[in-house]
Amino acid sequence: MTFSSPDMPVRERCLREATRLFADRGVAGTSIQAVADAVGVRKPSVLYHFASKDVLRVAVIDAMLERWKEVIPRALADAAGGKPRFEAIMGAVLDFFEDAPHRARLLVRECLDQPDEMRDRLAHHLRPWMGLVTEAIALGQREGRVHEDLDPEAYLNEIVVLASSHYAMTTVSHAVAPDRSDHQRDRDWERRCRNELVRIAQTSLFRPRPRPA
Amino acid sequence: MTFSSPDMPVRERCLREATRLFADRGVAGTSIQAVADAVGVRKPSVLYHFASKDVLRVAVIDAMLERWKEVIPRALADAAGGKPRFEAIMGAVLDFFEDAPHRARLLVRECLDQPDEMRDRLAHHLRPWMGLVTEAIALGQREGRVHEDLDPEAYLNEIVVLASSHYAMTTVSHAVAPDRSDHQRDRDWERRCRNELVRIAQTSLFRPRPRPA
DNA sequence: CCTACCGATCGGTAGG
DNA sequence: CCTACCGATCGGTAGG
Numbered sequence: 001m002t003f004s005s006p007d008m009p010v011r012e013r014c015l016r017e018a019t020r021l022f023a024d025r026g027v028a029g030t031s032i033q034a035v036a037d038a039v040g041v042r043k044p045s046v047l048y049h050f051a052s053k054d055v056l057r058v059a060v061i062d063a064m065l066e067r068w069k070e071v072i073p074r075a076l077a078d079a080a081g082g083k084p085r086f087e088a089i090m091g092a093v094l095d096f097f098e099d100a101p102h103r104a105r106l107l108v109r110e111c112l113d114q115p116d117e118m119r120d121r122l123a124h125h126l127r128p129w130m131g132l133v134t135e136a137i138a139l140g141q142r143e144g145r146v147h148e149d150l151d152p153e154a155y156l157n158e159i160v161v162l163a164s165s166h167y168a169m170t171t172v173s174h175a176v177a178p179d180r181s182d183h184q185r186d187r188d189w190e191r192r193c194r195n196e197l198v199r200i201a202q203t204s205l206f207r208p209r210p211r212p213a
Numbered sequence: 214m215t216f217s218s219p220d221m222p223v224r225e226r227c228l229r230e231a232t233r234l235f236a237d238r239g240v241a242g243t244s245i246q247a248v249a250d251a252v253g254v255r256k257p258s259v260l261y262h263f264a265s266k267d268v269l270r271v272a273v274i275d276a277m278l279e280r281w282k283e284v285i286p287r288a289l290a291d292a293a294g295g296k297p298r299f300e301a302i303m304g305a306v307l308d309f310f311e312d313a314p315h316r317a318r319l320l321v322r323e324c325l326d327q328p329d330e331m332r333d334r335l336a337h338h339l340r341p342w343m344g345l346v347t348e349a350i351a352l353g354q355r356e357g358r359v360h361e362d363l364d365p366e367a368y369l370n371e372i373v374v375l376a377s378s379h380y381a382m383t384t385v386s387h388a389v390a391p392d393r394s395d396h397q398r399d400r401d402w403e404r405r406c407r408n409e410l411v412r413i414a415q416t417s418l419f420r421p422r423p424r425p426a
Numbered sequence: 427c428c429t430a431c432c433g434a435t436c437g438g439t440a441g442g
Numbered sequence: 443c444c445t446a447c448c449g450a451t452c453g454g455t456a457g458g
Binding site (some may be wrong): 031161176 | 326340384386409410
């Protein structure tokens, strides 16, 4: 029963709380009543704004996918601003999940619950800029900067899967951590995993420099 | 209503069908009635073998984690048989998910639904051989075969996350596929992604050979 | 392993 | 945005 700030329209508060609840317990594990409680209204009020639970589910996913449209221009702007393309795009993707960890959980959950629907939705949302990125990778291959046996589309797919799952399962990853005594160590472990994620993506993309000067 | 082979004990048929249903729709999205229907018995019969839904859930996860204990010796045997360690272990992990894709979905779902419980369970199941593998990686670093800036524990964590999520989300990954006209292309795309997954893990682990002959 | 049954909660509607 | 209410299904039990 965590109330959303009461000065926000009820419709948006429903979206916000439903996003959090769906991410944490899944759609099937979240009742409309639970959303109503979190918002601080009665159940039929939620159903006034969203005709059915499924309508609410679709609206929640839509809201998350819409955010991607802000991420892409930012990455392109960073790249235009002189920042290397890899770091701009990788940074944008990681920031997208990092400043709202439930986004990653929601995304992965929905991929499991509604694979066919998500396949089409992601194709629609990601296709345009996926094309740009794979082209950039292919250019890098022709210029000899990128591993020539790399498969651009497949590479991009695996890295997106890795990034989203990495953030969806941060809590669990502590199982592998060599020691976990206090919270400081937990933070440290998360930083190490994030660094390693970037290193893996980077090392498997770029060829080593031909000869260090 | 897909019946399990009726010559198998009911208890094991419950485990089998529950595993499939939990993987596809999640625990919250699967009723005991649905399990009973799939097995071909009445609901109270399921509850006779598993005192509650949660007991069934735990038994299903246990059965999956038990399989890991068969995977590790196989990988070690392959490695002892002269096969390079990386290929033996990577092959064992991929085979584990590949010959039963719902195992990956079940694992990822449970990591989202019960993160704290899964953290402890995985720690218990994975810790012993995780230690062996990270030691092998550290040895490779001292011998100059493995990237020296690699973080062994974090690397292993990310690769396990990538492998499980890769198989949990195969259906969705087709969103990124450049074209998907027929089933032959789908198979082809899956093969490309699997190859790329192995290439990413391999390239980000081993240093490039010092000088090709 | 079954029939019969329990209270609680589910998603959703009527009507204001 | 609320009260009042619907039938269906939920997890689980009694008793044989």
